[in-house]
Amino acid sequence: MYTHEKAYREALMPENALQLLKEGNERFINNLAANHDLLQQVNATAAGQQPFAAILSCMDSRTSAELIFDQGLGDIFSLRVAGNVLNEDILGSLEYATQVVGSKLILVLGHTKCVAITGACNQVELGHLSGLLQKIRPAIDAETTVTNERDGNNPEFVEQVTKLHVQLTIAQIMEKSEIISDLIKEGKVKIAGGIYDVKTGKVYFLD
Numbered sequence: 519m520y521t522h523e524k525a526y527r528e529a530l531m532p533e534n535a536l537q538l539l540k541e542g543n544e545r546f547i548n549n550l551a552a553n554h555d556l557l558q559q560v561n562a563t564a565a566g567q568q569p570f571a572a573i574l575s576c577m578d579s580r581t582s583a584e585l586i587f588d589q590g591l592g593d594i595f596s597l598r599v600a601g602n603v604l605n606e607d608i609l610g611s612l613e614y615a616t617q618v619v620g621s622k623l624i625l626v627l628g629h630t631k632c633v634a635i636t637g638a639c640n641q642v643e644l645g646h647l648s649g650l651l652q653k654i655r656p657a658i659d660a661e662t663t664v665t666n667e668r669d670g671n672n673p674e675f676v677e678q679v680t681k682l683h684v685q686l687t688i689a690q691i692m693e694k695s696e697i698i699s700d701l702i703k704e705g706k707v708k709i710a711g712g713i714y715d716v717k718t719g720k721v722y723f724l725d
């Protein structure tokens with residue numbers, strides 16, 4: 519698979535950008551990865567890049583966005599940090615991806631068995647990690663359906679918090695960034711959320 523031409527990317531609608539990721543994940547789980555000619559892609563992207571999507575995902579070694587969406591060089595901006603938390607630098611990077619480079623889609627991607635989410639649910643404190651885990655706290659506070667064992671030992675609770683954390687992160691991006699919320703209002707950019715299942719390799723997109 520060759521890197522998409524610039525004109526193709528510019529004409530791409532935000533909804534189609536999401537479809538490209540869905541199709542890529544289908545190829546991944548069916549073990550039908552496209553034959554990425556990475557050296558061709560080096561040449562095709564040497565003069566510049568125009569990734570069609572920016573993906574905020576966890577640093578977890580099992581959740582590499584390029585692999586799970588079967589994308590090659592120059593296809594996506596990949597922003598990775600434990601627990602896919604938002605901070606000022608990531609927000610600035612997302613603004614750069616969309617407003618400056620023209621990416622059509624922002625995807626916030628959580629995943630199952632996330633140690634950061636579990637740690638936050640267990641109120642783990644450790645050096646600089648404590649501050650990072652605090653960023654997951656709003657999702658824990660927002661979770662109201664699980665009545666007992668509201669901690670990291672309860673898979674149901676962790677799963678609920680994981681989903682809420684993705685949804686709240688999307689809300690935060692739109693609330694904090696006028697640049698991105700305007701692009702979304704104008705229909706130039708779409709924002710979506712998903713959960714990657716580390717057992718099956720499948721990404722479940724959230725509404």
Ligand SMILES: [Zn+2]
Pocket residue numbers: 576577578600601602629631632633634635
């Ligand atoms: Zn994780």
